[in-house]
Amino acid sequence: MSLSDKAKLQFMKDLGFPALASLQKAMRGKRAPRKANPDFGPPLKCTARLKEIMTRHYYLARFAPGAKPVAWVTSGAPVELLRALDFYTIYPENHGALCGAQKMGPELCQVAEDEGYSADLCSYARVDLGHMLSGKTPAGKLPKPDLLFCSNNICQTVAYWYKVMAHRLGVPLVMFDTPFNYTEISQDDIDYMVGQVKDMIPVxxxxxxKAFDMERFIQVAELSRAASELWGQCLETMKARPAPMTIFDAFVHLAPVVSLRGLPVAREYYEILLAELLDRARSGIGAITNEKKRLMWDNIAIWYKVRDFSELFASRGMNFVAATYTNAWAETIQHLDMSQPLESLAKTYSLVILNNNLEHRLNLMAKMVSEYAVDGLVVHSARSCKPYSLGQYDLKRLLSERLGIPAVVIEADITDYRYFSEEQALTRLEAFFEALEAA
Amino acid sequence: MSYYAGIDVGSLSSDAVIVDAAGGIKGWAVTETGAHSTNAASAALDKALERAGLRPDQVAYTVATGYGRAAVPQAGKKVTEITCHALGAYTLFPEVGTVVDIGGQDSKVIRLGENGKVVDFVMNDKCAAGTGRFLEVMAAKLGVTLDDLGRLSLGAEGEVAISSVCTVFAESEVVSLVAKNQPIPQIIKGLHRAVVNRVAAMTGTTGVREQVIMSGGVAKNAGVVKLMAERLGVEISVPDEPQIVGALGAALLAAREDAV
Incomplete structure (x- = not known):
């Protein structure tokens, strides 16, 4: 790490970015405001702050190399270990979602496919490989990593995707292997994971x-826990009727807990978001103006359709108040216990929804249906995400049978809209609306 | 006396049904959709009116359904084919528990509750296998008409297995089977089996409750209906005009809509 690079990063952080942000703000002020859609309540005030945080994160990333060690990390990896060592982290999945929302998925996927990667691979992986091969990104420029860090608690694809990147970029790969939880987690599993953490620290x-400092790690883990707990409380405000935000908002406000957790900014952000949501709930301000039905979403967002879907559902008086996806970054945080830092870290990260059995998922969804007073279930069968999409038809059938709620499956992809058929999806959704309205 | 129209604009055919206030069918028509769905909807409606001996201004309300439902200017309301097929089938067969509809470009299984309400449904994914289009492509390749497929397959001695589930690859598979002098009726039976397996798999997620009704253009193919009944292990009833079930449901909804 060089002193001049460190000074440059500090300068951009303190002066460069704030100047840029105020310039952008001034530019925005000149544009005519978007016409308000009467189906929606007043927008969340926090959104401006969220945009600033995420823009700053991606903007400063380009000044990180040389000033800080840079790591590319999977969404479910125990990033607290890296934060304790002051890594600047980039989340290719978060970047993939960004590319998806900007409708760049097919273009970047095609680059990876032209290089020989299968079109059946996860599109986050293809977008990431496509970005690595072409340099194309809506985020300006991503810094080259010094290290890759992945955990297979979300899927096995990451193990191979990150191996390919390690090979092509010539940087070390550290993988945290989490045994799948078939019934319950055993001490052997925990010992195995703790052993890995101890082995990876020297790398x-x-x-x-620099040297790993346990006290610093514990501070970071506390920050991480605070952010996740606050995020969980933000989601819980949606139990209110009308819900103060929609899951489509939550898909976006999820970004800090995914990619900045363990940093003070994530905790601070969720403090202000929670305060705003509680205030809205108390004042009866809903995310949509006419909340007739409350829905639950399963699986990752369809990033290029978030806006369209949010408008479609709002126009029918339907609000998504819960999702297994957004819940995933709050679900296991209660396991984190600083009296047993590494053991509890292993538990927190290995018991996440995608590394846990279907019975667990079924019970979790049933619980969410009752706690959030859900009237219907929309299941996104995502072509990219095999672990998330496996078992969905059974889950849907069992939930419909047990709880008597209508459910619909729509087939799509998280970023690659070549696998989305608008007319077919809309017909399914319309039929679902008709069934819900008749119920 | 007021009359009500239902128009179902599908990918291959556009169908119209006219009912009176009591729900009795006064006229119906099945036409080809072609390239212009608005024209097709009008043509189907005109033909159904003509058969019913009615003028357009005697129709009090129209409901449109099917993939082309957005392009029906006459319609006061657009309703999906799931709801329309369920209502149409329930009206024709009050005991219906499951509707298996195989249309031109999509196939669907609808499970109904006691009172004709939709409990669950599944539609085919982004693939033409298991649809009428699959059989249409194959009939053309074999040089037989769509109407002959059923009769020919019922007379088949044996069956040739079709291994490809993709319409495009199955087409080349058929070409190679013909080149190997496999008897046409046996190939057709194999093709029917492929469609039936594909659609029957969808019943795995909805479950099957008797009585089972088949609708859509493919229900006119006795060979497919027979194989489907064997595959599901149930008896299958087919309406006299299986292609107008969706339009009938739409017409009945139009009558209800007007009553409101």
Whole structure:
């Protein structure tokens, strides 16, 4: 790490970005405001702050190399280990969602496919490979990593995707292997995971150029826990009728807990978001103006359709008040216990929804249906995400049978809209609306 | 006396049904959709009116359904084919528990509750296998008409297995089977089996409750209906005009809509 690079990053952080942000704000002020859609309540005030945080994160990333060690990390990896060593982290999945929302998925996927990667691979992986091969990104420029860090608690694809990147970029890969939880987690599983953490620390230290400090780690883990708990409380405000935000909002406000958790900014952000949501709930301000039915979403967002879907559902008086996806970053945080830092870290990260059995998922969904007073279930069968999409038809059938709620499956993809058929999806959704309205 | 129209604009055919206030069918028509769905909807409606001996201004309300439902200017309301097929089938067969509809470009299984309400439904995914289009493509390749497929397959001695589930690859598979002098009726039976397996798999997620009704253009193919009944292990009833079930449901909804 060089002193001049460190000074440059600090300068951009303190002066460069704030100047840029105020310039952008001034430019925005000149544009005519978008016409308000009467189906929606007043927009969340926090959104401006969220945009600033995420823009700043991606903007400063380009000044990180040389000033800080840089790591590319999977969404479910125990990033607290890296934060304790002051890594600047980039989340290819978050970047993939960004590319998806900007409708760049097919273009970047095609780059990866032209290089020989299968079109059946996860589109986050293809977008990431496509970005690596072409340099194309809506985020300006992503810094080259010094280290890759992945955990297979979300899928096995990441293990191979990150191996390909490690090979092509010539940087070390650290993988955290989490045994799948078939019934319950055993002490052997925990010992195995703790052993891995102990083994990886020297590798992380080498890439970071500094020593791992347990006290610093515990501070970071506390910050992480605070952000996740606050995020969970934000989601819980949606139990209110009308719900103060929609899951489509939550898909966006999820970004800090995914990619900035363990940093003070994530905790601070969720403090202000929670305060705003509680205030809205108390004042009866709904995300949509006419909340007739309350829905639950399963699986990752369809990033290029978030806006269209949010308008479609709002126009029918339907609000998504819960999702297994957004819940995933709050679901297991209660396991984190600083009296047993590494053991509890292993538990927190290995018991996430995608590394847990279907019975668990069924019970979780049933619980959410009752706690959030859900009237219907929309299941996104995502072509990219095999672990998330496996078992969905059974889950849907069992939930319909047990709870008597209508459910619909729509087939799509998270970013690659070549796998989305608008007319077919809309017909399914319309039929679902008709069934809900008749119920 | 007021009359009500239902128009079902599908990918291959556009169908119209006229009912009176009591729900009795006064006229119906099945026409080809072609390239212009608005024209097709009008043509189907005109033909159904003509058969009913009615003028357009005697229709009090119209409901449109099917993939082309957005392009029906006459319609006061657009309703999906799921709701329309369920209501049409329930009206024709009050005991119906499951509707298996195989249309031109999509196939669907609808499970109904006691009172004709939709309990669950599944539609085919982004693939033409298991639809009328699959059989249409194959009939053309074999040089037989769509109407002959059923009769020919029922007379088949044996069956040739079709391994490809993709319409495009199954087409080349058929070409190679013909080149190997496999008897046409046996190939057709194999093709029917492929469609039936594909659609029957969808009943796995909805479950099957008797009575089972088949609708859509493919229900006119006795060979497919027979194989489907064997595959599901149930008896299958087919309406006299299986292609107008959706339009009938739409017409009945139009009558209800007007009553409101």
């Amino acid at each position: 992380l230290e080498k890439a970071a150029g």
